Amino acid sequence: MNRSETSKKKNDWLFILPAIFVVAVMTQIPFLLTVVYSTLRWNLARPDIPIVFSGIDNYLFFLKISDFTAVPEFYSIVLQTITVTVVALMICTVIGFLFSILLDHPIPGVNIARTLIMGPFFVMSTVTGVIWKTTILNTTFGWYGVLAKAVGLAPVDLLSYYPLPVIIFLFCWQWIPFFVLIMLAGLQGISGELVDSMRIDGLKWWQSTFWVKLPLIMNHIRVAVMLGLVFIVKEFGLILVTTAGGPGTRSYTLPYQVYMQIFSASNVGRAGALATMTVVLTLIAVNFVSKSMKKNNL
Amino acid sequence: MRLNPTLLLQPTARARKATKTVVLTVTIYTLAILYFSPILYMLLSGFKTEYQAVSPSFVFTPTLETYQSVLSDASLYTYLGNSIFQVLASSVLCLLLGLPAAFALAFGNFRKKGTRDKIYMWFLTTILLPPVAVLIPLYTWFHAWQLNTTPLGLLMAYVGFHVPIVVWMLYSFFADIPTEIMEASEIDGCTRFQQMMHIAVPLVRTGIISACLLVAVFIWNEFFLGFNLTGNDTATLPVYMSRFREQQGMFIAQLSASSTIAILPAIVLGWITQKSLVKGLTLGAVKG
Numbered sequence: 001m002n003r004s005e006t007s008k009k010k011n012d013w014l015f016i017l018p019a020i021f022v023v024a025v026m027t028q029i030p031f032l033l034t035v036v037y038s039t040l041r042w043n044l045a046r047p048d049i050p051i052v053f054s055g056i057d058n059y060l061f062f063l064k065i066s067d068f069t070a071v072p073e074f075y076s077i078v079l080q081t082i083t084v085t086v087v088a089l090m091i092c093t094v095i096g097f098l099f100s101i102l103l104d105h106p107i108p109g110v111n112i113a114r115t116l117i118m119g120p121f122f123v124m125s126t127v128t129g130v131i132w133k134t135t136i137l138n139t140t141f142g143w144y145g146v147l148a149k150a151v152g153l154a155p156v157d158l159l160s161y162y163p164l165p166v167i168i169f170l171f172c173w174q175w176i177p178f179f180v181l182i183m184l185a186g187l188q189g190i191s192g193e194l195v196d197s198m199r200i201d202g203l204k205w206w207q208s209t210f211w212v213k214l215p216l217i218m219n220h221i222r223v224a225v226m227l228g229l230v231f232i233v234k235e236f237g238l239i240l241v242t243t244a245g246g247p248g249t250r251s252y253t254l255p256y257q258v259y260m261q262i263f264s265a266s267n268v269g270r271a272g273a274l275a276t277m278t279v280v281l282t283l284i285a286v287n288f289v290s291k292s293m294k295k296n297n298l
Numbered sequence: 299m300r301l302n303p304t305l306l307l308q309p310t311a312r313a314r315k316a317t318k319t320v321v322l323t324v325t326i327y328t329l330a331i332l333y334f335s336p337i338l339y340m341l342l343s344g345f346k347t348e349y350q351a352v353s354p355s356f357v358f359t360p361t362l363e364t365y366q367s368v369l370s371d372a373s374l375y376t377y378l379g380n381s382i383f384q385v386l387a388s389s390v391l392c393l394l395l396g397l398p399a400a401f402a403l404a405f406g407n408f409r410k411k412g413t414r415d416k417i418y419m420w421f422l423t424t425i426l427l428p429p430v431a432v433l434i435p436l437y438t439w440f441h442a443w444q445l446n447t448t449p450l451g452l453l454m455a456y457v458g459f460h461v462p463i464v465v466w467m468l469y470s471f472f473a474d475i476p477t478e479i480m481e482a483s484e485i486d487g488c489t490r491f492q493q494m495m496h497i498a499v500p501l502v503r504t505g506i507i508s509a510c511l512l513v514a515v516f517i518w519n520e521f522f523l524g525f526n527l528t529g530n531d532t533a534t535l536p537v538y539m540s541r542f543r544e545q546q547g548m549f550i551a552q553l554s555a556s557s558t559i560a561i562l563p564a565i566v567l568g569w570i571t572q573k574s575l576v577k578g579l580t581l582g583a584v585k586g
Contacts, residue, residue: 011490012406015398016417019461022395026458027424030432037434099329107323113330115569119337122568124519126540127557131340133543134553135354141548143339143354173333181572185580220580234428237521237536241543258430259526262437271434279431286426 031279038272045266058273073249078281081253084168085232085285091172092228093221096179101209103180104187114184121177128174129241133159137166163243163251170238175228182224186217222293226286233282254278337561343554351550364551374556376531377538383449384524384534385514388456392513395457396464397506401494403465404472405480418469421462429459429522436527446529455523460513467512471505472498508574511567518564535560 041054062074103114120128139145139155148155158166190213198208236255243251245260252260255278261271305312331338343351345360368374399421408414436455445451475498483493499506524534539560542553568575 012402012408015402015406015490015494019395019399019465020417020420022454023421023424023458023461026436026455027427027432030435031427033435034431034433102322102326102329105322105326107319107326110326113326115572116330116334118568118572119334119565122515122519122564123337123561124521124536124539124564126521126536126543127561130539130542130553131336131557134548135339135343135550136336138548141352141354141550146354173336181576182580185576223580230426230428234430234522237525237540240525241540244543255428255430255522258433262434263526268434268438275430275434278428282426282428 034272034275036272037268038270038276040269040272042268043266044268054269058269059277061270062273062277077249077252077254077257080164080251081233081281084164084171084253085229088168088171088175088232089225089228091168092175092179093225095172096176096224097183097214097221099176099180100183100187101213103184114180117180118177120174121181123174125174125235125237126241128170129238132170132173133242159243160247163246167239167242167251170242171232171235174238175231179224179228182220183217186220187213190216218293222290225293226289229285229289230282233278233285254281337565340554340557343551344558346551346554348549348551351554352548364555368552368555368559374538374559377533377535378559380449380528380532381518381535384453384456385517387449387453388460388517389510389514391453391457392460392464393506393510396461396509397468397499398494399461400465400468400472401498402490403469404475405477405493405498406490418465421465424459424462425466433522433526436523440527446527447531449532452524452527452532452534455527456517456520459523460517463513463516464509467509468502468505471502475501504574504577508571508577511571512575515564515568 038058039053039055040051041049041057042051043049062072065071065075099117103110103117107113134142136142137144137158139148139157144158145155194212195208198212203212233253234255235253236259239245239251239253239256240259245252245256249257254274258271258274258278261267261274265271339354339356342356342358344364345362346358347361347363350358403414403418406414432455440446440451445454479497480493483497488497519536520534521536521540525537525540528534528537539557542549542556
């Protein structure tokens with residue numbers, strides 16, 4: 001190998017190593033540490049108790065069901081997390097697809113309509129939460145309260161009685177534009193000739209939409225679902241600002257509980273166990289979605 | 299010029315098609331306005347007084363009172379400044395780190411065959427990592443070394459988390475460049491660095507812009523790390539906005555004005571760059 005080729009190889013690694021280093025130090029190494037911490041008995045608020053290795057005790061604290069009439073809270077929280085994720089993703093995909101079909105028409109000024117629908121995606125989650133909570137969902141001062149009274153119905157405090165549906169709704173409001181963005185790009189990539197030939201062949205609109213266009217953009221849908229999955233599991237600000245996980249722990253998700261374990265219970269070991277389990281569940285879910293969508297992708 | 303098939307239809311069919319277009323247009327616009335209305339209402343309410351804002355209404359006499367009081371709050375500028383710093387600094391750093399990495403991944407020659415894919419996959423899986431997985435060690439480090447009192451701490455975390463996104467998007471843009479161009483430049487005696495700066499970068503300019511903008515929007519809106527890894531001096535705008543969640547009394551006008559200031563940069567940036575954003579996302583995502 002001549003000199004310029006070896007120096008090129010060295011350059012290649014030099015180009016990559018800084019990025020690998022920074023990413024590893026700020027994400028991978030902390031994650032490994034989290035897993036290590038999950039095996040320790042470590043409570044920040046109890047400096048008198050020494051930090052000792054405790055194996056899988058922290059995991060058992062959450063997973064052990066000693067008595068089936070009192071299933072630990074952990075399982076409800078996992079169920080809540082899964083419910084929010086699955087329902088939100090389904091709604092985003094279905095409604096996102098319907099919106100993108102609508103927006104695929106060349107009506108006058110369709111760009112303005114697309115721009116308006118795109119807006120909520122760029123709004124930060126804490127603003128979404130406080131705006132909806134204060135100006136809309138509030139039973140006295142919000143549009144919901146005022147409109148309900150105007151129709152003669154008594155407004156129900158939705159955040160207290162239906163915390164999970166509200167959170168799902170708000171997350172969808174923010175993320176449907178993202179799904180629309182990606183699916184619309186896919187739809188517009190479909191060749192005009194194909195559209196013309198479908199019309200010539202006399203296909204009805206629902207046939208051309210669901211039997212032809214939908215399968216063609218499966219790749220785009222898969223990407224949108226995987227990214228949406230990752231982002232909704234991460235969602236924290238929206239929950240903190242609207243329901244603070246309440247009432248009680250009814251709208252806790254796994255990340256929210258990790259946060260509470262650290263900042264409320266000061267228990268690093270248990271927080272570590274929760275965080276590790278969250279990551280494992282997320283990876284399993286992503287893998288599952290990726291494989292099952294690839295399988296159905298013809 | 300392509301013949302408009304509509305002109306070939308009979309008059310009744312043409313009328314039917316026109317009605318269809320009208321119905322479609324009305325539906326789409328109604329939907330779009332309804333979807334956007336919470337933000338619209340928020341934009342308008344910033345121009346009300348608190349008294350006017352208490353009862354929901356679209357009819358009011360606008361005033362700049364609320365903006366005056368919001369803009370005279372010194373703490374707003376601290377948070378605003380922190381957000382601006384984080385976005386600018388991390389976008390630049392992510393680009394400085396991610397661009398060469400993506401380039402080397404796309405065009406580098408690695409001795410072992412699978413190395414390129416392994417490294418690329420490694421970057422991709424980092425995108426899937428939820429920030430809860432790193433919060434605990436980062437939190438303890440930040441407290442031990444006082445990193446939460448300087449914006450550099452949060453900056454490093456943001457860069458670490460967003461470089462993979464830049465690598466992911468730029469890699470597929472680079473992969474689109476035909477290898478002949480690179481081979482020709484090698485024959486001409488270009489160094490890797492020259493290849494990158496003079497050939498590859500100009501060709502993927504849109505990709506670079508869209509990657510930067512996506513990362514900028516994500517970091518501007520980022521809440522979890524910004525909330526837990528900062529102190530009062532280093533917190534960002536989303537944290538400032540979260541303080542409105544527990545209000546003694548309703549300050550809807552103030553809330554609306556502050557929210558407008560908080561979201562306007564991201565929305566405007568997002569709108570202007572819609573097209574390149576989509577291209578970057580779908581190219582990077584759909585290809586692999």
